[in-house]
Amino acid sequence: MVGGWDEGVKKELAERLISQAEEMVPDLRQRIALQVSSTPITIERMTGNRWGAAYGWAQIPRQAGIYRLNRVSPIEGLYLAGHWTAPGGGVAAAMASGKITADLIGQRLMEGR
Ligand SMILES: Cc1cc2nc3c(=O)[nH]c(=O)nc-3n(C[C@H](O)[C@H](O)[C@H](O)COP(=O)(O)OP(=O)(O)OC[C@H]3O[C@@H](n4cnc5c(N)ncnc54)[C@H](O)[C@@H]3O)c2cc1C
Structure with missing residues (x-):
């Protein structure tokens, strides 16, 4: 699990964001009816993504496009x-990925593969 996100840090960051937003929206703090904060730990718990990676692999050039996981896995049928x-x-992009993979599977089925 990703570290460094204890309650203290979470509260401090939330306070900082609210203070910044208050420069644009006066009295924002008094108007908050419900406040929910989440951290990479929350995202990890909710999605199962390691270290709370919100967008999968970091989108850096060596992990982008063709350098991401291949949609055809080494396991037949997966x-x-x-x-x-x-x-x-x-x-x-996740939706496009699903469509591309579904089209590929459909094409392979049509070809009897
Ligand atoms: C806080 C946050 C804000 C975001 N904001 C934006 C935004 O503003 N705009 C944007 O475009 N994108 C945003 N994203 C990114 C976007 O949500 C993701 O890139 C996208 O949803 C990924 O879709 P996915 O189907 O690949 O994965 P997910 O949506 O994560 O779906 C994977 C599913 O698999 C399930 N799962 C995991 N492990 C297992 C298992 N072992 N067995 C069965 N099921 C399992 C999970 O529960 C989940 O339902 C955000 C992400 C986060 C976390």
Whole structure:
């Protein structure tokens, strides 16, 4: 599990963000009815993504596009989709990845492979 995200840090960062936002929205603090904070630990717990990686592999050049996981895995019949594969992280890219993988599987089925 990723470290360095205890309650103290969480509260301090939340306070800092609210203070910054208050420069734009006066009295914001008094108007907050419900406040929820999350950290990489929260994301890890909710998604199972190691270290709370919100977008899969970091989107740096050596891990982007064709350098992400191949949608055709070495295990026969196992295909991959989602933000750990190409095209990459984010909702739109994960959806595109699912469509590309589904199309590939459909094409292979049509060809009897
Ligand atoms: C806080 C946060 C904010 C974000 N904001 C944005 C944004 O503003 N815009 C944007 O484009 N993207 C955003 N993203 C990124 C985006 O949500 C992801 O890139 C995208 O949802 C990835 O989709 P996915 O289907 O690959 O993975 P997920 O949506 O993580 O789906 C994977 C699923 O697999 C399940 N799972 C995991 N392990 C197992 C297992 N062993 N067995 C069965 N099921 C399992 C998980 O529970 C989950 O439901 C954000 C992400 C986070 C965490």
